Amino acid sequence: xxxxxxxxxxxxxxxxxxxxxxxxxxxxxxxxxxxxxxxxxxxxxxxxxxxxxxxxxxxxxxxxxxxxxxxxxxxxxxxxxxxxxxxxxxxxxxxxxxxxxxxxxxxxxxxxxxxxxxxxxxxxxxxxxxxxxxxxxxxxxxxxxxxxxxxxxxxxxxxxxxxxxxxxxxxxxxxxxxxxxxxxxxxxxxxxxxxxxxxxxxxxxxxxxxxxxxxxxxxxxxxxxxxxxxxxxxxxxxxxxxxxxxxxxxxxxxxxxxxxxxxxxxxxxxxxxxxxxxxxxxxxxxxxxxxxxxxxxxxxxxxxxxxxxxxxxxxxxxxxxxxxxxxxxxxxxxxxxxxxxxxxxxxxxxxxxxxxxxxxxxxxxxxxxxxxxxxxxxxxxxxxxxxxxxxxxxxxxxxxxxxxxxxxxxxxxxxxxxxxxxxxxxxxxxxxxxxxxxxxxxxxxxxxxxxxxxxxxxxxxxxxxxxxxxxxxxxxxxxxxxxxxxxxxxxx
Amino acid sequence: xxxxxxxxxxxxxxxxxxxxxxxxxxxxxxxxxxxxxxxxxxxxxxxxxxxxxxxxxxxxxxxxxxxxxxxxxxxxxxxxxxxxxxxxxxxxxxxxxxxxxxxxxxxxxxxxxxxxxxxxxxxxxxxxxxxxxxxxxxxxxxxxxxxxxxxxxxxxxxxxxxxxxxxxxxxxxxxxxxxxxxxxxxxxxxxxxxxxxxxxxxxxxxxxxxxxxxxxxxxxxxxxxxxxxxxxxxxxxxxxxxxxxxxxxxxxxxxxxxxxxxxxxxxxxxxxxxxxxxxxxxxxxxxxxxxx
Numbered sequence: 028x029x030x031x032x033x034x035x036x037x038x039x040x041x042x043x044x045x046x047x048x049x050x051x052x053x054x055x056x057x058x059x060x061x062x063x064x065x066x067x068x069x070x071x072x073x074x075x076x077x078x079x080x081x082x083x084x085x086x087x088x089x090x091x092x093x094x095x096x097x098x099x100x101x102x103x104x105x106x107x108x109x110x111x112x113x114x115x116x117x118x119x120x121x122x123x124x125x126x127x128x129x130x131x132x133x134x135x136x137x138x139x140x141x142x143x144x145x146x147x148x149x150x151x152x153x154x155x156x157x158x159x160x161x162x163x164x165x166x167x168x169x170x171x172x173x174x175x176x177x178x179x180x181x182x183x184x185x186x187x188x189x190x191x192x193x194x195x196x197x198x199x200x201x202x203x204x205x206x207x208x209x210x211x212x213x214x215x216x217x218x219x220x221x222x223x224x225x226x227x228x229x230x231x232x233x234x235x236x237x238x239x240x241x242x243x244x245x246x247x248x249x250x251x252x253x254x255x256x257x258x259x260x261x262x263x264x265x266x267x268x269x270x271x272x273x274x275x276x277x278x279x280x281x282x283x284x285x286x287x288x289x290x291x292x293x294x295x296x297x298x299x300x301x302x303x304x305x306x307x308x309x310x311x312x313x314x315x316x317x318x319x320x321x322x323x324x325x326x327x328x329x330x331x332x333x334x335x336x337x338x339x340x341x342x343x344x345x346x347x348x349x350x351x352x353x354x355x356x357x358x359x360x361x362x363x364x365x366x367x368x369x370x371x372x373x374x375x376x377x378x379x380x381x382x383x384x385x386x387x388x389x390x391x392x393x394x395x396x397x398x399x400x401x402x403x404x405x406x407x408x409x410x411x412x413x414x415x416x417x418x419x420x421x422x423x424x425x426x427x428x429x430x431x432x433x434x435x436x437x438x439x440x441x442x443x444x445x446x447x448x449x450x451x452x453x454x455x456x457x458x459x460x461x462x463x464x465x466x467x468x469x470x471x472x473x474x475x476x477x478x479x480x481x482x483x484x485x486x487x488x489x490x491x492x493x494x495x496x497x498x499x500x501x502x503x504x505x506x507x508x509x510x511x512x513x514x515x516x517x518x519x
Numbered sequence: 520x521x522x523x524x525x526x527x528x529x530x531x532x533x534x535x536x537x538x539x540x541x542x543x544x545x546x547x548x549x550x551x552x553x554x555x556x557x558x559x560x561x562x563x564x565x566x567x568x569x570x571x572x573x574x575x576x577x578x579x580x581x582x583x584x585x586x587x588x589x590x591x592x593x594x595x596x597x598x599x600x601x602x603x604x605x606x607x608x609x610x611x612x613x614x615x616x617x618x619x620x621x622x623x624x625x626x627x628x629x630x631x632x633x634x635x636x637x638x639x640x641x642x643x644x645x646x647x648x649x650x651x652x653x654x655x656x657x658x659x660x661x662x663x664x665x666x667x668x669x670x671x672x673x674x675x676x677x678x679x680x681x682x683x684x685x686x687x688x689x690x691x692x693x694x695x696x697x698x699x700x701x702x703x704x705x706x707x708x709x710x711x712x713x714x715x716x717x718x719x720x721x722x723x724x725x726x727x728x729x730x731x732x733x734x735x736x737x738x739x740x741x742x743x744x745x746x747x748x749x750x751x752x753x754x755x756x757x758x759x760x761x762x763x764x765x766x767x768x769x770x771x772x773x774x775x776x777x778x779x780x781x782x783x784x785x786x787x788x789x790x791x792x793x794x795x796x797x798x799x800x801x802x803x804x805x806x807x808x809x810x811x
Contacts, residue, residue, distance in 0.1 A: 325663075375692050401662040402688050408666055409696035 033305035089289035120146035122250030131156035164344025173344035174205030202352030204238035233308025259300035331360035361416035438473035459496030551633035589615035594773035607678030608634035610646035668701035716750035
């Protein structure tokens with residue numbers, strides 16, 4: 028399809044025509060273009076409420092697209108270089124789950140790095156599939172998990188030749204990319220599918236000098252968070268499929284859990300964002316990259332911060348880096364990333380994406396202006412001036428190797444009891460424990476609560492991380508699998 | 520005589536309040552890299568400078584603003600030699616500073632070269648001293664410039680525009696932190712504090728005052744009456760590491776310099792710090808956060 032076709036936005040145009048036709052509406056939604064909800068209309072604007080419409084013949088239906096939604100999906104597939112594309116309205120979580128549901132049944136194995144997003148392990152809980160974790164590698168200085176070395180994936184494939192698929196983050200939350208091209212060829216050679224979590228990689232399809240995107244290297248499926256760096260509304264996402272994937276079957280599987288009242292605001296935003304990226308993406312991401320590069324150079328002049336980029340790549344697990352990400356190591360000023368994150372918001376009115384134990388991440392995108400970049404840099408300088416302390420006693424973040432004892436599904440749905448967190452050492456967790464963001468589990472259902480995991484959780488709590496996943500909102504207690512359910516031999 | 524073609528410039532001072540002046544003709548209007556710049560000739564206020572639709576200065580009442588941001592600190596600190604003005608590309612603050620022969624260096628940081636061009640071309644009353652040999656003009660982002668200052672200043676004047684616009688970085692804690700670091704041990708920081716009369720700016724200005732109070736042992740607010748600014752009652756901040764604006768006022772010393780002013784005098788200086796109760800309460804009621 029030509030670049031000319033990308034100027035079209037069929038869903039957006041269809042909605043505009045529908046509004047112009049002044050259809051009298053006796054269908055849902057009941058607010059009827061916002062007339063019935065004056066306060067909401069005042070807050071969001073009449074145009075937004077008028078676009079909140081129901082599926083119908085002229086507006087198509089996401090459950091079974093044959094009209095403008097289908098056209099919009101075809102344009103998206105062409106823009107991303109995919110064989111087909113499905114619009115998703117349940118976040119990239121729903122796209123990641125659709126990849127796993129379409130690929131794995133109960134007891135099937137999937138090779139994945141430990142630093143996957145919780146949505147992937149949630150999908151394993153639902154399907155009963157079994158994870159084979161690969162150590163993603165860790166940058167010892169930065170304390171961040173990386174993107175899996177090809178050799179480590181290869182070792183896992185040899186140990187588990189019966190695995191059905193390999194899941195890869197492209198890139199990680201921090202912007203680290205694996206050698207996706209080689210992993211793809213390796214997996215395909217062994218008859219395994221390649222599923223790619225591209226929640227943070229939308230822009231790889233449109234910018235220059237970025238890691239290679241999944242569809243370009245022949246991956247089978249990719250979940251792309253258009254709303255993160257692509258400019259669509261929060262919760263909208265795209266599932267991309269390669270030419271060997273049966274799109275009709277994937278659509279059936281998506282429909283098992285997807286709403287039958289998909290939001291036209293979300294879908295239209297995907298259509299308009301795709302058009303914008305196809306036409307202007309290169310210029311947009313060139314500008315974002317220049318801003319991030321400038322910020323990195325300025326921040327690296329402030330003693331104690333390391334704003335890292337490609338210079339840390341090693342050809343293995345740190346294969347490539349996404350230069351639009353502004354990831355900054357803060358431990359040398361004696362502050363955990365989460366502490367800098369909190370200071371930026373509470374003292375400087377600056378909200379960044381996340382802070383972990385040793386790093387912070389700021390997202391740079393099309394909406395940023397120089398003046399905000401200058402504010403961020405100056406705030407970091409002021410924090411260094413006012414809050415710096417000795418880094419002694421700070422936890423060196425290490426890879427917490429999981430010890431999987433039970434399939435996640437069995438642990439999550441089996442009989443459980445609660446224990447005080449501090450007395451849970453050696454037990455099998457029935458719950459997730461993760462700090463959010465980044466939403467990467469420290470402990471997942473079916474895993475033993477090791478001394479290292481416990482230490483990491485307690486330290487993260489003490490530094491002010493927002494811990495999620497457990498039924499107890501304060502995480503004083505944790506759900507464990509009752510002893511009778513745990514087999515003597517491990518792992519499964 | 521009332522012109523047949525009746526053209527007015529209108530600025531919204533509050534959501535339900537407009538302030539208008541009759542325009543006799545438009546002198547210049549251009550779009551710079553940063554903003555829309557206009558100079559209009561008005562019936563009551565002479566030539567006026569407008570940035571992005573906001574009135575900045577008028578020929579008729581600019582003396583009040585510029586005298587108050589310059590002479591107040593100079594009557595307190597006896598030995599100001601190095602001065603930095605952030606913003607203020609119209610040149611008004613520099614013109615007042617240039618009247619002190621004891622000042623040796625004046626750095627002006629303005630992000631938009633077109634503001635200086637327009638002022639030099641059409642507002643000579645303001646820009647007349649921009650080419651004084653002591654003046655160095657830096658075209659830079661104020662927040663960035665301040666972060667990189669090497670030699671400290673005795674006086675920093677933040678002559679900024681609105682806190683909700685391109686100048687918003689100049690009302691932030693990170694910027695004031697850089698200012699503190701860029702001042703000498705007895706340095707003074709003057710900032711414009713908007714008005715607290717209308718709701719819109721109240722919370723933002725209380726926060727500004729709070730931040731300055733956390734950083735500087737002396738953080739005071741003073742006032743002036745400026746007819747064309749919202750409510751006409753305008754506030755400024757005086758922050759210093761050592762000097763108190765009233766205890767350290769050297770009235771005789773200042774008078775002996777023989778500087779002829781139209782608004783400022785040492786008696787008014789004392790009165791300017793006597794604030795109405797609603798403003799005192801507003802400033803005292805701010806959030807106090809602990810600074811390590």
